[in-house]
Amino acid sequence: SVPINCGEVLTGKHVLITAGPTQEPLDPVRYISNHSSGKMGFAVAEAAVNAGAEVTLVAGPVSLATPKGCKRIDVVTADEMLTACTQSASKADIFISTAAVADYKAVNVADNKIKKSDDELTLTFIKNPDILATISQRKDRPFCVGFAAESQNVEDYARSKLAKKNLDMIAANNITADGLGFNSDKNALHVIWNGGDKKLPATSKRELAHQLISLIATRFSSTLQ
Numbered sequence: 673s674v675p676i677n678c679g680e681v682l683t684g685k686h687v688l689i690t691a692g693p694t695q696e697p698l699d700p701v702r703y704i705s706n707h708s709s710g711k712m713g714f715a716v717a718e719a720a721v722n723a724g725a726e727v728t729l730v731a732g733p734v735s736l737a738t739p740k741g742c743k744r745i746d747v748v749t750a751d752e753m754l755t756a757c758t759q760s761a762s763k764a765d766i767f768i769s770t771a772a773v774a775d776y777k778a779v780n781v782a783d784n785k786i787k788k789s790d791d792e793l794t795l796t797f798i799k800n801p802d803i804l805a806t807i808s809q810r811k812d813r814p815f816c817v818g819f820a821a822e823s824q825n826v827e828d829y830a831r832s833k834l835a836k837k838n839l840d841m842i843a844a845n846n847i848t849a850d851g852l853g854f855n856s857d858k859n860a861l862h863v864i865w866n867g868g869d870k871k872l873p874a875t876s877k878r879e880l881a882h883q884l885i886s887l888i889a890t891r892f893s894s895t896l897q
Protein backbone atom coordinates (compact mmCIF):
# COMPACT_ATOMS: atom_id res chain seq x y z
CA SER A 673 0.00 0.00 0.00
CA VAL A 674 1.01 3.63 -0.52
CA PRO A 675 2.86 5.20 2.42
CA ILE A 676 0.90 7.80 4.36
CA ASN A 677 2.84 11.05 3.95
CA CYS A 678 3.86 12.20 7.44
CA GLY A 679 6.17 14.96 6.25
CA GLU A 680 9.77 14.32 7.23
CA VAL A 681 9.10 15.32 10.84
CA LEU A 682 11.59 12.81 12.27
CA THR A 683 14.41 13.05 9.72
CA GLY A 684 17.73 12.08 11.28
CA LYS A 685 16.11 10.90 14.51
CA HIS A 686 16.58 7.41 15.92
CA VAL A 687 13.38 5.78 17.15
CA LEU A 688 13.42 2.59 19.22
CA ILE A 689 10.12 0.68 19.34
CA THR A 690 9.07 -2.50 21.18
CA ALA A 691 6.14 -4.50 19.87
CA GLY A 692 4.17 -7.68 20.37
CA PRO A 693 3.95 -9.95 23.40
CA THR A 694 6.77 -11.67 25.23
CA GLN A 695 6.72 -15.42 25.91
CA GLU A 696 7.97 -16.71 29.23
CA PRO A 697 8.90 -20.41 29.18
CA LEU A 698 7.64 -22.90 31.79
CA ASP A 699 9.39 -25.97 30.36
CA PRO A 700 10.81 -26.93 26.93
CA VAL A 701 7.35 -27.05 25.33
CA ARG A 702 5.21 -24.51 27.26
CA TYR A 703 5.09 -20.78 27.98
CA ILE A 704 2.83 -18.04 29.30
CA SER A 705 2.06 -15.04 27.14
CA ASN A 706 -0.84 -12.77 26.13
CA HIS A 707 -3.02 -11.91 23.14
CA SER A 708 -0.92 -9.03 21.76
CA SER A 709 -0.69 -9.24 17.96
CA GLY A 710 2.04 -6.62 17.55
CA LYS A 711 -0.05 -4.83 14.89
CA MET A 712 -0.08 -1.45 16.66
CA GLY A 713 3.68 -1.45 17.27
CA PHE A 714 4.46 -2.51 13.70
CA ALA A 715 2.16 0.24 12.40
CA VAL A 716 4.00 2.76 14.62
CA ALA A 717 7.34 1.51 13.23
CA GLU A 718 6.08 1.95 9.66
CA ALA A 719 4.79 5.45 10.43
CA ALA A 720 8.14 6.41 12.03
CA VAL A 721 10.03 5.22 8.92
CA ASN A 722 7.63 7.23 6.74
CA ALA A 723 8.35 10.28 8.91
CA GLY A 724 12.06 9.95 8.05
CA ALA A 725 13.31 8.28 11.24
CA GLU A 726 15.89 5.55 11.57
CA VAL A 727 13.87 2.84 13.29
CA THR A 728 14.89 -0.13 15.43
CA LEU A 729 11.98 -2.47 16.08
CA VAL A 730 12.42 -4.96 18.94
CA ALA A 731 9.72 -7.55 18.37
CA GLY A 732 8.36 -10.37 20.51
CA PRO A 733 6.95 -13.46 18.78
CA VAL A 734 4.49 -12.15 16.17
CA SER A 735 3.54 -13.21 12.66
CA LEU A 736 3.92 -9.89 10.86
CA ALA A 737 6.12 -8.71 8.01
CA THR A 738 8.90 -6.29 8.92
CA PRO A 739 7.94 -2.75 7.85
CA LYS A 740 10.17 -1.60 5.00
CA GLY A 741 13.25 0.32 6.10
CA CYS A 742 13.42 -0.61 9.76
CA LYS A 743 15.96 -2.72 11.61
CA ARG A 744 14.18 -5.59 13.37
CA ILE A 745 15.52 -7.49 16.39
CA ASP A 746 13.51 -10.59 17.33
CA VAL A 747 13.27 -11.60 20.99
CA VAL A 748 11.20 -14.07 22.99
CA THR A 749 11.34 -13.19 26.70
CA ALA A 750 11.14 -9.91 28.63
CA ASP A 751 14.77 -10.36 29.72
CA GLU A 752 15.84 -10.64 26.07
CA MET A 753 13.73 -7.59 25.18
CA LEU A 754 15.41 -5.59 27.95
CA THR A 755 18.88 -6.60 26.72
CA ALA A 756 18.06 -5.59 23.13
CA CYS A 757 16.57 -2.26 24.27
CA THR A 758 19.45 -1.46 26.61
CA GLN A 759 21.89 -1.98 23.74
CA SER A 760 19.93 0.29 21.39
CA ALA A 761 18.77 2.96 23.86
CA SER A 762 21.88 5.14 23.94
CA LYS A 763 21.54 6.14 20.29
CA ALA A 764 17.74 6.52 20.48
CA ASP A 765 16.14 9.98 20.52
CA ILE A 766 12.67 8.51 21.09
CA PHE A 767 11.57 5.24 22.73
CA ILE A 768 8.04 4.00 22.03
CA SER A 769 7.07 1.05 24.22
CA THR A 770 4.09 -0.67 22.62
CA ALA A 771 5.03 -4.22 23.70
CA ALA A 772 2.73 -6.22 25.95
CA VAL A 773 5.55 -7.42 28.17
CA ALA A 774 4.61 -10.36 30.41
CA ASP A 775 4.59 -8.98 33.95
CA TYR A 776 5.87 -12.25 35.46
CA LYS A 777 8.10 -15.16 34.51
CA ALA A 778 8.45 -18.62 36.09
CA VAL A 779 10.93 -18.70 38.98
CA ASN A 780 12.17 -22.08 37.74
CA VAL A 781 12.02 -23.16 34.12
CA ALA A 782 11.82 -26.96 34.14
CA ASP A 783 14.63 -28.68 32.18
CA ASN A 784 12.24 -31.41 31.09
CA LYS A 785 8.60 -31.43 30.08
CA ILE A 786 6.43 -31.11 33.19
CA LYS A 787 4.49 -34.39 33.57
CA LYS A 788 0.78 -34.47 34.36
CA SER A 789 0.31 -35.76 37.92
CA ASP A 790 -1.87 -34.20 40.65
CA ASP A 791 -5.27 -32.57 39.97
CA GLU A 792 -3.82 -29.19 40.93
CA LEU A 793 -0.59 -27.65 39.73
CA THR A 794 1.05 -24.66 41.42
CA LEU A 795 3.77 -22.67 39.69
CA THR A 796 5.65 -19.75 41.22
CA PHE A 797 6.26 -16.57 39.23
CA ILE A 798 8.55 -13.61 39.77
CA LYS A 799 8.24 -10.08 38.36
CA ASN A 800 9.90 -9.36 35.03
CA PRO A 801 12.02 -6.21 34.65
CA ASP A 802 10.04 -3.13 33.59
CA ILE A 803 11.72 -2.29 30.29
CA LEU A 804 10.13 1.13 29.85
CA ALA A 805 10.82 2.21 33.45
CA THR A 806 14.43 0.99 33.13
CA ILE A 807 15.02 3.04 29.96
CA SER A 808 13.23 6.14 31.29
CA GLN A 809 15.45 6.15 34.42
CA ARG A 810 18.66 6.44 32.39
CA LYS A 811 20.61 9.70 32.61
CA ASP A 812 20.81 9.84 28.79
CA ARG A 813 17.14 8.87 28.44
CA PRO A 814 15.34 9.22 25.12
CA PHE A 815 11.89 10.87 24.89
CA CYS A 816 9.79 8.06 26.36
CA VAL A 817 6.32 7.10 25.19
CA GLY A 818 4.36 4.36 26.99
CA PHE A 819 1.18 2.53 26.14
CA ALA A 820 -1.52 1.56 28.63
CA ALA A 821 -4.04 -1.08 27.67
CA GLU A 822 -6.71 -0.96 30.35
CA SER A 823 -10.09 -2.58 30.94
CA GLN A 824 -11.34 0.04 33.47
CA ASN A 825 -10.45 3.53 34.87
CA VAL A 826 -8.46 4.06 31.66
CA GLU A 827 -7.47 7.71 32.13
CA ASP A 828 -6.64 7.40 35.86
CA TYR A 829 -4.43 4.35 35.35
CA ALA A 830 -2.72 5.95 32.35
CA ARG A 831 -1.99 9.17 34.28
CA SER A 832 -0.51 7.23 37.18
CA LYS A 833 1.75 5.25 34.78
CA LEU A 834 2.86 8.52 33.13
CA ALA A 835 3.98 9.81 36.53
CA LYS A 836 5.28 6.58 38.05
CA LYS A 837 7.37 5.58 35.02
CA ASN A 838 8.64 9.14 34.44
CA LEU A 839 7.27 9.24 30.86
CA ASP A 840 6.99 12.10 28.40
CA MET A 841 3.76 10.74 26.96
CA ILE A 842 1.36 7.81 27.33
CA ALA A 843 -1.14 6.39 24.84
CA ALA A 844 -4.08 4.73 26.59
CA ASN A 845 -6.68 2.45 25.13
CA ASN A 846 -9.71 0.65 26.48
CA ILE A 847 -9.36 -3.03 25.59
CA THR A 848 -13.05 -3.64 26.29
CA ALA A 849 -14.16 -1.21 23.54
CA ASP A 850 -16.09 -3.02 20.78
CA GLY A 851 -13.94 -4.28 17.90
CA LEU A 852 -10.83 -2.38 19.03
CA GLY A 853 -7.42 -3.30 20.44
CA PHE A 854 -5.52 -6.59 20.56
CA ASN A 855 -6.05 -8.65 17.40
CA SER A 856 -8.15 -5.98 15.69
CA ASP A 857 -6.97 -3.85 12.76
CA LYS A 858 -8.55 -0.81 14.41
CA ASN A 859 -7.87 1.04 17.62
CA ALA A 860 -8.53 4.34 19.43
CA LEU A 861 -6.09 6.12 21.74
CA HIS A 862 -6.20 8.75 24.45
CA VAL A 863 -2.75 10.33 24.41
CA ILE A 864 -1.74 12.12 27.61
CA TRP A 865 1.32 14.17 28.61
CA ASN A 866 2.11 16.63 31.37
CA GLY A 867 0.07 19.70 30.48
CA GLY A 868 -2.15 18.31 27.75
CA ASP A 869 -3.94 15.42 26.13
CA LYS A 870 -5.51 14.43 22.82
CA LYS A 871 -8.11 11.86 21.91
CA LEU A 872 -7.43 10.00 18.67
CA PRO A 873 -10.79 8.42 17.70
CA ALA A 874 -11.23 4.88 16.36
CA THR A 875 -9.58 4.31 12.99
CA SER A 876 -7.17 1.85 11.33
CA LYS A 877 -4.01 1.12 13.31
CA ARG A 878 -2.08 2.44 10.29
CA GLU A 879 -3.81 5.83 10.32
CA LEU A 880 -3.71 5.97 14.12
CA ALA A 881 0.04 5.24 14.12
CA HIS A 882 0.56 8.12 11.67
CA GLN A 883 -1.41 10.51 13.94
CA LEU A 884 0.49 9.29 16.99
CA ILE A 885 3.87 9.80 15.30
CA SER A 886 2.87 13.36 14.33
CA LEU A 887 1.90 14.08 17.93
CA ILE A 888 5.11 12.54 19.28
CA ALA A 889 7.20 14.58 16.81
CA THR A 890 5.46 17.80 17.91
CA ARG A 891 5.90 17.10 21.65
CA PHE A 892 9.47 15.86 21.12
CA SER A 893 10.55 19.02 19.30
CA SER A 894 8.92 21.23 21.93
CA THR A 895 11.00 19.54 24.65
CA LEU A 896 14.18 20.41 22.69
CA GLN A 897 13.41 24.14 22.80
Ligand code: CTP
Pocket residue numbers: 750769770771772773774775800801802803804805817818819820821833
Ligand atom coordinates in the same frame (compact mmCIF):
# COMPACT_ATOMS: atom_id res chain seq x y z
N1 CTP B 1 6.14 -2.23 30.13
C1 CTP B 1 7.47 -2.59 30.00
N2 CTP B 1 7.96 -3.65 30.72
C2 CTP B 1 7.17 -4.34 31.56
C3 CTP B 1 5.80 -3.98 31.69
C4 CTP B 1 5.32 -2.92 30.96
O1 CTP B 1 8.19 -1.96 29.23
N3 CTP B 1 7.68 -5.35 32.26
C5 CTP B 1 5.63 -1.06 29.37
C6 CTP B 1 4.61 -1.39 28.30
O2 CTP B 1 5.25 -1.61 27.05
C7 CTP B 1 3.76 -0.13 28.28
C8 CTP B 1 3.83 0.40 29.71
O3 CTP B 1 4.98 -0.20 30.29
O4 CTP B 1 4.30 0.87 27.45
C9 CTP B 1 2.62 0.09 30.53
O5 CTP B 1 2.40 -1.32 30.52
P1 CTP B 1 1.18 -1.93 31.34
O6 CTP B 1 1.18 -3.40 31.23
O7 CTP B 1 -0.06 -1.16 30.96
O8 CTP B 1 1.55 -1.45 32.82
P2 CTP B 1 2.23 -2.18 34.03
O9 CTP B 1 3.20 -1.20 34.61
O10 CTP B 1 2.78 -3.52 33.65
O11 CTP B 1 1.03 -2.34 35.06
P3 CTP B 1 -0.30 -3.29 34.98
O12 CTP B 1 -0.04 -4.38 33.97
O13 CTP B 1 -0.45 -3.80 36.37
O14 CTP B 1 -1.43 -2.37 34.58
Ligand code: CA
Pocket residue numbers: 773774775
Ligand atom coordinates in the same frame (compact mmCIF):
# COMPACT_ATOMS: atom_id res chain seq x y z
CA1 CA C 1 1.57 -5.17 32.58
